Amino acid sequence: MGSDPALRLTGLVKAFGSTVAVDRVDLTVPAGSFFGLVGPNGAGKTTALSMAAGLLRPGAGRCEVSGVDVWADPVRAKTLIGVLPDGLALPERLTGRELLTFTGQLRRIPPDVLTERVQELLTVMGLTGAETTLVVDYSTGMRKKIGLATALLHGPRLLILDEPFEAVDPVSAAALKAILVRFVASGGSVVLSSHVMALVEQLCDTVAIMDRGRVVAAGPLADVRGDETLERAFVELVGAADPVPDGLSWLAS
Amino acid sequence: MVGVLIRMKLAVLRNSTTGGRAAWMVTGGVLGLCCAAATVLLTFADVSHPGVLGDLLAAVWLGWALSWMIGPLWGASAVLRAEHFALLPLPRPRLAAGLLGAGLVAITTAVTAVAFLSLITYAARLGPAAALVAVPAAAGVLVLVVLLSRVTHALFTVVATSRTGAAVTGLLFAGLLIVSQSGWMLIVPILYSDVLTTGFSPLFSTVLRAVPSSWGVVAVEAAGRGDWPVTAAALAGLPVLGALLLLVWAATLGTPRRSRVTIRGGAYGTAPARGPLAGPAGAVFRKEVRTWWRDPGRITAAVVPIAWALGTALLPLTFGAPVLLPWAGAAVAWFAVTSAGNLYGDDGTALWHTLTTGSERADVRGRQWAYLAVYGPVAVLLSAGLTVWSGYTWAWPWVVAVVPALLGGGAGLIAYASVSALTPGPDPRRRADAPLEGADATGPSYVLFWVGILPAGPPLAVIVTGHLLDVPWLLWAGLPVGVATGVALAWWLGDRAAARLQERGPEMLHTMRTGRPPPPSSVGVARSPLGVARSPLDVASSPAGVAPSPSPAAVVASGREVVRVLGCWIGGGLLTFPQGLVPVILILVGADVRSWFLAMYLPPPWGLVLGVAGVVAGVALFTTAIRATFRRAVDGR
Known part of the structure; x- marks a missing residue:
C-alpha cells in the first residue's frame, strides 16, 4: 500500500442519458502531491471527483485510494478520504461544534481525542466566534470552512476538495491554503478542483486539465504549462473561442 | 404577462414531471374528480325542504374552500414563485395577477371547476335567470378560493419562521384538518335526523351563507326568488373581496421587511463517552x-x-x-x-x-x-x-x-x-x-x-x-x-x-x-450533478465500458395501470373497513345497524365469516396497491 498512488482513476466513465460527462478518464495522483484538477464549466471535474469520493456510482472504471477500491471496499476507502463537496447541504440545524462532534462520533473517534480535535479545528478555522450559530445561518465562506473541518477531522490520507476557495474571502483563503500546505507537508495528499488558474499554479505541484469529459493534459505543473502560464496553456489546450466575441452591440448604445 | 407565465409554468412542469409524480398527479386528479362528481350529484338529490339543498351545497363548497387553504400548506411550493421575478421591474399587483393567472392552470383548479358546475345544476332547478347568474358566480368563487389559498400560504409562511409561529401553524393546520373532516361527523346526524325535511336551524343557515365561499349560492338563490339587489350584492362582493385578497397577496410578494428569527444552538457540546448515546x-x-x-x-x-x-x-x-x-x-x-x-x-x-x-x-x-x-x-x-x-x-x-x-x-x-x-x-x-x-x-x-x-x-x-x-x-x-x-x-x-x-x-x-x-445511459436529457456537460458526445462512440446506469428508467404509468392500482386502493379500503372491520365490530358489540354493511344482512356467524373474509380480501388488495405504488414511486424518482 505504501507505493500505491494516493488516488488512481482508471477508465472512469459516467454518462447521464446521452451525454457522457466523464469519458474514459485515467488519472494518477501520486502520494504526497498537491494535485489540481482544472477545466472549464461542465468539463466533468465535479462528476469525476464525486465518483472518486464514493458519492456517484461510475458507469465503468475503477477508483482506488491508496490501492483500496472505493466501490468494492467502501468502508475502508472512506476512512482514508476526507471530502469537501461543492454546494451540498450539511446537517443544518447543528452548531459548528455540534456538527464536528457528530461527525467524529459517526467515525468512531474516541471522545477525549474528539473534543480536543474539534476545539483545535474550530480555532484554526476561525469559527470560535460563532459558537451558537447554526450551520443553516452560516455564510458561504463559513460553510466551506466547517466543511473542510469535517473533512480533516478523522485525519484522512487524501483530501478531495471541490472548489474549496469559491466564495471564501482572501484572509480565510490564506488560512485554508496554509492548512492544506501543512497537510501535504506532513505526508497527506490533496486533490482540488478549481477554475482559478492562478490559485492552482500557486498551490499545486501536479495538475490535470479536463475538457468535455476527457483529460487533455496531466503531469507535473512545470511539464503541463511549459514556458507559459498555466492559463495560456489551458486556453490553448481547451481551445479558446474568440476572446471578444461579436454581438451585444446594443449594450453600448 | 399571464400568457408568458403560463407557458413558463408548463415548461417547468414538463421538465420536472417524472413517472412517479405523474402517477400521483393522475391518482389525485381521479380522486378529486370523484369528489367533484359527488358534489354535482348532490344537487340532483330529492329534498322536500326547499332551503336544505342550498345549505348542503354551501357546506360542501366550504369544504372545497378549506381544502384549498390546507392543501398548499401540506404540499409543495408553487411552481412559479415571486422570488424568481424579484429582479424584474414589475409592479407587485401586476406580478400577483400574473401568478394568479398561472396558478389557475392546474389540475386542482380544473377539478374544482368541475365541482363548481354544481352551482349551475342547482340553479337550473331554480329557473333560467338563476342559471345565468350561476355562471359568473361559480367562476368568481373559483378565483376567490385560489386567492384564499395563496394568501393563507403567504401568511403561514411568514408566521412559520419562528418556533412559536411554527407551533401555531401546526395548531391551525390541524384545526383546518379537523374542521374539514368533521364534515363526515355531520353527515351521520344529518342522515339520522329529519333535517332533510325540516331544514337546518336558521342560525346555521345564516352563518353558513355569510362565508364568502357561499356567496355564489346566495346569488343564485336570490336570482331564483327575483331578489335582484341581493343577487347584485353577492355577485359584486366576489370581485371586491378578490381584489382585496389580491392586494394582500401582492404585499407579501416583495422582499421581506423584517429579518428572520434566528434560532441559536448551545455553545458547548461534547460527545458522551459511554451510555446509549455514545455510538x-x-x-x-x-x-x-x-x-x-x-x-x-x-x-x-x-x-x-x-x-x-x-x-x-x-x-x-x-x-x-x-x-x-x-x-x-x-x-x-x-x-x-x-x-x-x-x-x-x-x-x-x-x-x-x-x-x-x-x-x-x-x-x-x-x-x-x-x-x-x-x-x-x-x-x-x-x-x-x-x-x-x-x-x-x-x-x-x-x-x-x-x-x-x-x-x-x-x-x-x-x-x-x-x-x-x-x-x-x-x-x-x-x-x-x-x-x-x-x-x-x-x-x-x-x-x-x-x-x-x-x-x-x-x-x-x-x-x-x-x-x-x-x-x-x-x-x-x-x-x-x-x-x-x-x-x-x-x-x-x-x-x-x-x-x-x-x-x-x-x-x-x-x-x-x-x-x-x-436517467438511464441510453436515453433522456443529460445533466451532470453540478454542471451541464459542455458538449454532448454520442454514447455510441464511447467504449463498450459504458455500462447502463444501475438505476432503472423513470417509468411512466400507463392509464390502465393507474386505474388498476387505484381500484386496488379503493377496493381495499371498502373491503377492509366498511365491509370488513366495521360489521365485525358491530356484530361483536351486538349493534343492529344494517345500512350498507353486507355482513349485517346475514345471520351473525355467517356475517362474521363474511366480515373476516372482507378484511382478508381488503388487506390482499392493499398489499397489491402498496407494492405497485411504492414500486412506481421508487422507479419514478
Missing part, C-alpha cells in the same frame, strides 16, 4: 432530536399529529360523547407517520455526509429512535390520561395493545418510506425563510396514512378473538402481541431501509442534487 446511532439520535427542536418545519410537523389527535378525540365532547377519548394516543401514533415519511428528502443533499462517513445503518436507527422520542411519550401520556378521563375501563386492553404496535410500526414505516419513496425538495438552507416550501410528499403521505393503521391489525385480531371466544386472558394478550408487532416492524423495516440506503445511497444523492432520478 454512531446515538450521535444521529442527538442530531435528530436537536433538528426536531430547532427546525420550525419539523416543529410544525410534530405539532400537527398531536393537535389533530387531540382535536379529533375532544370534538365529540361538544355533544357529550367521550367515545373517542381513549384513542387520542393511538391517533397520534397513527397520524405521526404522515409527517415524517420523507426525512431524507427534507434534509436534502446532506445525505453526502451519511455516505462519506459510511454511517447509513446508524443514520436510519438514530432517526427511528428520534421519531419514537418525539411522538412516543405524547402518545403514551395521552392514552393513559384520556382513557382514565373517559372512564371506559373496557378500553384499556385495546389501548395498551394498539399504541405500541402503531408507534413501532410507524417508526419502521417512516424509515422505509423515507428511503424507498424519496421525494426531492429544496435544500434546507434554501428554504430557511420559508419552512413550508418543502418537498411535495402529499401522495406518499396519503399512502402512509392508510398503511400506518395496518400495524394495529395483529393485536386487534387477538383481542377480537378474545371477545369472540369470551376468553379474558386473550384480551390482555393483545399487549404483548402489540409490543411484539411494534418491535418487529420497527426492526425489520428499519433494517430494509438501511440496506436500501447502503445499496442506493449514491442514486438517492443524485436525485436530491438534480431533483430527478438518474
